[in-house]
Amino acid sequence: MTIAITGATAAEIAESIRDLRDRATLSPGDVLPPVRALAAQLGVNRNTVVSAYRQLTQAGLVETLGRGGTRISDPAPIAQDGYAQGSVLRDIGTGNPDPALIPAPEGALAAVVGRPVLYGEPVIDADLAQWAQEWMAPDVAPARFRLTVTSGAVDAVERLLAGALTRDDAVALEDPCWLAGMHTVRLGGYRAVPVPIDDEGMTVDGLQAALEQGVRAVVCTPRAQNPTGVSVTAARASALREVLREHPYVLIIEDDHFSLLSRHPFHSIVGPEHRRFALVRSVSKFLGPDMCLAVTATDPRTAERLALRLSPGTTWVSHLLQRLAHAQLTDPSVRAQIAQAAAHYAARNVAFAERLTARGVDAAAGDGLNLWLSAPGGAAAASAHLMRRGWLARTGDEFRLGGAPSAHLRMTVHDLADADAERLADDVAAALGGTQDGAQAAVAGLSGTHGMIDR
Template identity: 40%
Template structure:
């Protein structure tokens, strides 16, 4: 674009002013769209045209997938050169608002928030506050230090291993440690990039499009998003203080569910954990199912959990895939979860993964193996487990003092019943406290209301004040 063209456009615009009478929320496409967009442009420079389109995107006048007018059509309507409009479209493309595909046209892109799966996006409610208890993440101050482990591993790690595409995908030292602590003898073990990655890869191997999967209700929202994306149908199973209710699981299996996904301890969001007796009852329900059933166990809290490591794999070793994450105990950015179970599933999982990422960084695997055996790191994780346990008890005791009786759970989350979910979020927001809304945790997909998830890992102080705010928010 030449300077004279830009100045001329600006002068004509300042004389004419904006034209009115059109609805900016229905742009449409073609020449009519060009005319409607031209009516809204005040500044006919590239910057002004781009700003008008950006404003429409941010206010909903243009939606993801909407097609913008052609460069020549809009240039004709604005009486500017095509280069002027082209520069505006280029500026919008650079900042990620639109995508230009040649003759296919220029279309509005989804915002980064729109690309996040819906239940992930809906977990938090209200504006950011002084205290964020919504995340479900560990306290960074309680994670073991990675620096010393990285230094030790880098000093002794074989150079050939970091340069190899064909070395074993699971470092032998880590496999030895995993087998020594696994809740049942697995035929195969491997590691992947976090618990959700493990669930996704296992479901991909064990289920086909349209299959039914029994899930906990309430349950983990990203799992529900994952099942939706895989084309799998959720079958909700109710919970009590010991996990899935056997009769409810039996009904789900009778309805055709061919897989079960459950959290054996520190259930997110309720904090409940399986007892050995409940595990036997659930295993009996699986055996009685009219079809073969796979059981996927998501032990996401691992070593920071205070409950026993109970698994149906001790009773159904050929049908259970157990996942143990190290994100909450050793750091989310390690991106390591171990997966153990039948060879038929694990061999297929490893083979498919070789055609994608291949393996989880052996450097990070050795760092984890070091952290699992280093004295100070072991002590740090044990200290974190005790602290989380104490924060659960401290908050539930303070809530009881303010008239809200709850049974403390395990892990980093507390499931708080409320009379009205939205009103409770507003009340807590006014107190500067942010929590996770209960609705995304409902496996039925219906408006559940009635609960909030509170992450106790971030509750280092002001426990009584937080309990008072929670009790007031929960009240009718």
């Protein structure tokens, strides 16, 4: 049967297949025509069909099976940060801050009441803009930048990429990568190019290779990289800036999500002459995930494009929310609480790493909310072992952009009581020392699924 695919360009062919899928003319598992056959049918170059299929693969709508051809994919759940749904296990993979360490907003609520904000007014509230200018300026190398606000860091990254890229453009991402960043790139139809990271951050050779592949944007986490906890060192930042100096129009997005909680200095990979950049700082880790607000400092051109996607009256960020964030961030008692939270996260992660070291497990605490542990026998096997002991951890496979199975676990342990931390340390040591029985030992019904969305 001939499938009624139409189009003369890659975008048109991809859109035609999307439409056939949406109308259920094509269903999950249906095999698309071979590249040569479809090119002949449409009278286009073979590479045009290859590009169309690649766009659909990047969007997760089709999958390539080698000799099995290309077929419509079955929507599959994608891992999300947060609590597992319906699990009977103790969840140690949430990536959440401790709710007890999030400052209560009641004392600041009275300060947010003011005159109503109407259509056409500035997107960023004046008081927050003044405070954020002082917060961001020391860490933005180019002399000229503009500020705006978005509904959190993920919203900022999505809008920045949408304003600068078109479908199938390449984006350099750290590998392993934070989940929301990975999904934002994939669901936007961009091509993710993995850049390995080591103990000093994004690798120089990896970034150079990505630039040679034509990436138009680079997303980097300068501190407390999720999931590894790595922070970019001064020497590495300098080397990365040197590589990027030859590519001044590549958009660099720095997601400094841990900012006020970090125990490490900020080292930017954006040089003073770079033309397209964005430094994004959200408040979710220290004021709470429900405070959906991020401040973004960008070059003027990028700011103009971002402003077009933040039209007042449609997608602006509530000024009440902005005023609440400003009232808290300028309150000395709240800032003291944030400092205490920073010390707590660091101390608890170090203490757990020391527990593991005492049990013969090679462990070190990085920056951030989580621990990134090496699992030489394989992450899946170690995770299965922990499940049988009543724990639900995350495997590093969820954070990989591809390649071999992961040999790491990501665990959130800062909120464990000492007795629970001791028990978990015993179980982790056992899991990393005796996982030969493999991942198949995980019993269905014991494991829950960390926050998932359907792709």
